[in-house]
Amino acid sequence: MTSTATRRHAAPSPRPSLRPGRDLDRDLDHRPGPLGRLGVWVTHHRRLTAAIWVLLVVGLGVFAPKVEANLSGAGWQADGSESVAVRELATESFGGNASSAIQVVVHSTDGAVTQGRGADVIAEVTAVLEDESRIADVLAPQPGATLSEDGTTAVVLAGAGADPNEMVRVADDLKGELEALSGDGIEVNPTGASLLWSDFNEANLEAMLKSEMLSWPVTLAILVIAFGALVAAGLPLILTLAGLVASAGSLVLINELVPVSIWAMNFAMMFALALGIDYALFLVVRFRAARMGHHETARQAVAETMDTAGKAVLLSGITVLVSLSAVMLVPSPSFRSMAGGIMLAVTFVLAATLTLLPLVLFSLDHRINKLALKWVHTGEHRSPKFAAWGERLWKRPVAFGLASLVVLLALAAPVMGLRTAMPSIQVLPEEASARVGYDRVQEAFGEGAPGTLQVVADEADADETYDALVADRGIAGAMPAQPATDDSGTVLISAVPTVDPSDPALGNTVDRLRAELPGSALVGGAAVENLDLKAQLDDSTPLVIGVVLALGFLLLLVALQAPLISLLGTLASLLSTAAAFGVARLVFQDGIGSDLLGFESQGFLDAWAPVFFFAMIFAIAMDYTVFLLASAKEHYERSGDPREAMVGSLAHSGRVIFAAGAVMVAVFFTFALSGPLPPKEMGIVLGVAVLLDAFLVRLVLLPVMLRLTGRAAWWTPRWLTRVLPTITFSHG
Numbered sequence: 001m002t003s004t005a006t007r008r009h010a011a012p013s014p015r016p017s018l019r020p021g022r023d024l025d026r027d028l029d030h031r032p033g034p035l036g037r038l039g040v041w042v043t044h045h046r047r048l049t050a051a052i053w054v055l056l057v058v059g060l061g062v063f064a065p066k067v068e069a070n071l072s073g074a075g076w077q078a079d080g081s082e083s084v085a086v087r088e089l090a091t092e093s094f095g096g097n098a099s100s101a102i103q104v105v106v107h108s109t110d111g112a113v114t115q116g117r118g119a120d121v122i123a124e125v126t127a128v129l130e131d132e133s134r135i136a137d138v139l140a141p142q143p144g145a146t147l148s149e150d151g152t153t154a155v156v157l158a159g160a161g162a163d164p165n166e167m168v169r170v171a172d173d174l175k176g177e178l179e180a181l182s183g184d185g186i187e188v189n190p191t192g193a194s195l196l197w198s199d200f201n202e203a204n205l206e207a208m209l210k211s212e213m214l215s216w217p218v219t220l221a222i223l224v225i226a227f228g229a230l231v232a233a234g235l236p237l238i239l240t241l242a243g244l245v246a247s248a249g250s251l252v253l254i255n256e257l258v259p260v261s262i263w264a265m266n267f268a269m270m271f272a273l274a275l276g277i278d279y280a281l282f283l284v285v286r287f288r289a290a291r292m293g294h295h296e297t298a299r300q301a302v303a304e305t306m307d308t309a310g311k312a313v314l315l316s317g318i319t320v321l322v323s324l325s326a327v328m329l330v331p332s333p334s335f336r337s338m339a340g341g342i343m344l345a346v347t348f349v350l351a352a353t354l355t356l357l358p359l360v361l362f363s364l365d366h367r368i369n370k371l372a373l374k375w376v377h378t379g380e381h382r383s384p385k386f387a388a389w390g391e392r393l394w395k396r397p398v399a400f401g402l403a404s405l406v407v408l409l410a411l412a413a414p415v416m417g418l419r420t421a422m423p424s425i426q427v428l429p430e431e432a433s434a435r436v437g438y439d440r441v442q443e444a445f446g447e448g449a450p451g452t453l454q455v456v457a458d459e460a461d462a463d464e465t466y467d468a469l470v471a472d473r474g475i476a477g478a479m480p481a482q483p484a485t486d487d488s489g490t491v492l493i494s495a496v497p498t499v500d501p502s503d504p505a506l507g508n509t510v511d512r513l514r515a516e517l518p519g520s521a522l523v524g525g526a527a528v529e530n531l532d533l534k535a536q537l538d539d540s541t542p543l544v545i546g547v548v549l550a551l552g553f554l555l556l557l558v559a560l561q562a563p564l565i566s567l568l569g570t571l572a573s574l575l576s577t578a579a580a581f582g583v584a585r586l587v588f589q590d591g592i593g594s595d596l597l598g599f600e601s602q603g604f605l606d607a608w609a610p611v612f613f614f615a616m617i618f619a620i621a622m623d624y625t626v627f628l629l630a631s632a633k634e635h636y637e638r639s640g641d642p643r644e645a646m647v648g649s650l651a652h653s654g655r656v657i658f659a660a661g662a663v664m665v666a667v668f669f670t671f672a673l674s675g676p677l678p679p680k681e682m683g684i685v686l687g688v689a690v691l692l693d694a695f696l697v698r699l700v701l702l703p704v705m706l707r708l709t710g711r712a713a714w715w716t717p718r719w720l721t722r723v724l725p726t727i728t729f730s731h732g
Contacts, residue, residue: 448497630653
């Protein structure tokens with residue numbers, strides 16, 4: 001009888017070979033599983049598979065270049081909120097004087113802006129705005145309201161004649177022409193919420209392109225080091241690019257039916273690039289091991305790759321999709337379209353990995369090692385270095401486990417003081433028109449003028465509403481009631497707060513007004529829309545986190561058939577997530593490293609970060625969890641030895657996780673080096689999370705958990721075995 005120790009170090013059992021020309025799917029010694037059969041089918045139908053992907057990439061790729069121009073920049077609202085109701089009423093009944101209206105700030109550096117050259121510019125601005133069919137009423141500067149006391153600054157208000165998404169496009173179309181009217185001591189700067197999104201999208205696009213230029217060569221260099229061959233290293237990038245092109249074209253088509261946020265493509269690009277490389281890396285390494293290590297035929301190698309690594313990739317992809325789907329619980333168009341966009345990109349990348357990649361691997365076969373470096377034939381699949389690392393962890397689990405736990409908890413500790421708020425004007429570059437106009441409005445009309453509140457009330461309550469606004473300590477002043485242009489019987493009162501729109505005190509003022517104003521009064525405005533969205537995010541975050549954790553655990557349980565290690569794997573993901581947000585608090589709230597990273601600290605983390613980044617980080621963490629534990633399960637199914645399961649999983653998947661983690665960190669950190677603040681937040685938070693998760697949690701803490709739990713990690717109650725579907729990771 002073979003001893004445990006002998007089994008532990010035994011070489012992999014030989015695979016059944018086929019006679020030349022004999023199909024693997026007809027072999028009686030071993031019949032592949034469903035994914036193995038898919039891989040074999042692809043190799044038998046190479047032309048059909050290739051034709052389908054060419055049609056997909058070319059057909060959808062035709063629309064891909066339009067993605068930046070077609071997708072919308074707005075949608076950051078809490079559907080069903082009071083502020084959204086005010087915006088809709090203002091658009092319909094008050095000439096478009098809503099939060100999405102465009103404000104054109106005309107400032108004179110020499111004398112009154114309503115005289116001489118200034119008067120001519122105001123007339124030209126008005127003509128430009130009136131010629132745009134998507135703009136409703138154009139209101140000239142009014143003394144005491146939109147003309148400053150010193151007469152040097154005036155605001156021409158262009159009412160919103162279209163939905164907020166279209167008004168961002170109006171801002172795109174007009175801002176260049178309006179800014180060009182500046183000169184001879186007159187400055188023209190369009191501003192307002194629509195301009196903010198327009199300028200942000202422009203800065204964001206430039207940053208994303210710069211980051212892409214940085215990330216691709218860095219990623220290729222890491223892959224070359226990992227694979228030791230240029231052709232093999234290029235495959236993940238090519239496959240991922242195919243998936244991204246198809247998803248970009250799909251988003252453009254979907255946008256014709258439902259508005260899609262431009263952030264959907266921005267985040268999908270970053271996330272799917274990193275994830276797609278992970279998936280391709282896992283499959284390519286397994287295929288090369290089967291061909292170079294086990295000397296199987298190309299078709300056998302494809303079947304083995306799909307039955308093992310392919311199964312882990314599929315389960316990982318499903319876990320990612322399920323985690324991101326929880327974001328759909330947030331009733332905000334921007335969040336739902338962002339999550340949907342990323343899910344679409346992941347689906348295309350996953351489909352390419354499981355169908356197109358096996359075809360490419362089979363067709364290239366040994367040519368995958370073209371342009372090889374000297375170490376291409378060493379350490380294939382089973383890495384001696386990671387096997388030695390696994391043995392070291394097995395001998396001293398408590399020391400290594402405690403060390404990693406202390407580091408993670410220390411980094412997570414600052415999360416207790418984390419503050420969140422909606423992005424302020426500081427997310428824009430200082431030279432952006434919307435920010436310059438914002439500053440001019442503040443200088444001329446008061447600190448709270450850029451965040452003017454809009455209150456819609458019944459005509460009968462107009463006087464009471466006005467008096468209550470003027471008497472409130474948080475309001476610097478209010479405009480006379482403006483009657484509706486239709487027969488709705490309502491009035492609109494604009495009120496200027498005493499504080500900047502990003503000041504937390506504004507929230508207290510809005511809450512107080514909503515409690516004290518007459519029952520018919522509704523409080524809105526761009527700043528209030530942000531407050532309502534933050535409140536909705538605060539309410540949704542616990543639900544999203546709970547759903548993500550529950551679904552993540554259930555998917556691991558189905559995949560691994562082992563309750564204990566599924567629970568521990570899920571909980572371990574929380575540690576890297578908490579640590580990433582702890583670092584985010586130090587960097588973005590406290591401003592540590594802000595000069596190095598080139599941003600201006602807002603004193604808080606953007607409010608959408610916890611719910612959205614949590615889902616993304618957890619998806620990535622579970623991605624690595626599935627890779628490691630699927631390998632451990634495969635070894636345990638073969639040997640029944642907990643030590644072989646732990647050490648073998650590190651030996652066979654550690655190098656892949658290390659390389660994949662390095663690629664992800666490189667991709668995310670390059671996005672943190674340029675552009676506006678929100679992409680920096682995403683790059684830093686996700687980069688730190690992957691760094692900690694891949695290198696501390698998956699390569700130290702989780703193996704230690706496997707060591708300490710032993711056979712209990714893989715125990716399954718009989719009743720659960722009867723309920724769960726049978727899923728195995730061993731091949732042959």
